[in-house]
Amino acid sequence: MTLGKTPESPLRAAVAVRRVLIGEEDAGQRIDNFLLRECKGVPKSHIYRILRSGEVRVNAGRISQTYRLQAGDEVRIPPIRVADRPAAPEMGAAQRHPFRIVFEDEALLVIDKPAGLAVHGGSGVSFGVIELLRRQRPEAKFLELAHRLDRETSGLLIIGKKRAALNMVQDAMREGRMEKRYLAMAAGRWMNPLQHIKAPLYKYLTADGERRVMVREDGKASHSVVRLVQRWERYSLVEVELKTGRTHQIRVHMQSQGFPLLGDDKYGDFALNKTLAREGLSRMFLHAALLRLQHPLTGEMLELRADLPDELAGFVKSVDANQKRDFG
Structure with a gap:
């Protein structure tokens, strides 16, 4: 009788205790979050079980799940079973191209994100900026997004x-100590040189399960400051400063004023978007152009800028050439 092979388990056993020395890049992180990242594939319930049982030790002592790691700590991780990681998705040639770096030192990396690329994988997207950066920089011990941009937003x-x-x-973002300004082009003639939009934003799901945002009284307090840069007969170029950072804030605030962003496939003028595609604008006109912040470690004030990408700058030139400018 021929015996069949025993099916291989998707889990593999860790056969020895691991001891991990904590560097500055992980200092300040909670031990439970550190373990969830370090032991990918292990159920969250098991992580908390080995924490409660005392199998995880820091500097040979027991700790609670809320303990925050410090540089120089030694973490003892007991033998546990972890899932085999699936093969990383293949990246196209364009996505393997290095990102344009605006600023980098030992603490921060600031890039000029291209439109059309999500900041992280999920919701049908195999990979995003953060996954690509980690693959491009395998030696990096720590790379994490400080904030997010919509997939079609550049900057x-x-x-x-x-x-x-x-x-x-x-913390600086939450406390309003960082200045974030975007350039956007909207349909219509924006007249006010300076306008504050304070309209609460409410998140909901469509019947198809897609995330959307609307202005509603029971939404979260939201504040945008809109400055006119240039206007033409049909379009307006504005700079929008975010005082809060809600999902789709600029897009929904501008739409609520009757000025949808050009190329916006969620809140825009869909018929106009088709015309714009024929005129050379096949993406949303929204670009994160300026950041002002205090460097978190040195205290130096940073002012970082990203010019309009070629496709947006080219569209501005074509509008300028084909439409009579009117400041009246």
Whole structure:
């Protein structure tokens, strides 16, 4: 009788205790979050079980799941079974191309993100900016997004290279100590040189399960400051400063004023978008152009800029050439 092979388990056993020395890039992170990242494929319930049982030790002592790691800590990770990682998805030639770096030091990396690329994988997207950066920089011990940009938005994106720097940047964003300005072109003639839009934003799901946002009284407080840059007969170029950072904030605030962003496939003028595609604009006109922030470690004030990408700058030139400018 021929015996069949025993099916191989998708799990593989870790056969020895691991001891991990914590560097500055992980300082400040909670031990439970560190373990969830370090032991990918292990159920969250099991991570918390080995924490409660005392099998995980820091500097040979027991710790709670809320303990924050410090540089120089030694973490003892017991033998556990982890899932075999699936093969990483293939990247196209364009996506293997290095990102344009606007600023980099030992704490932060700021890139000029191209439109059409998500900042992270998920929701049907195999990979995004952060996954690509990690593959391009296999030696990097820590790379995490400090914030997000919509997939079709281009411009400045901050990535933390140290846990402490990441936490401080995110604190600055929450507390309104970072200045973020975007360039956007909208349908219609925007008249006010300066206008504050304070309209609460409410998130909901469509019947198809897609995420959407609308202005609604029971939404979250949201504040955008719109400055007119240039206007023509049919379009307006504006600079929008975010005082809050809600999902789709600029897109929905501008739409609520009757000025949808050109090329916006969720909140825009869909008939106009088809015409724009024939005129050479096949993406949403929204670009993260300026960041002002205090460096989280040195305290130096940083002012970072990203010029309009060629496809947006070219569209501005064509509008300028084909339409009579009217400031009246």
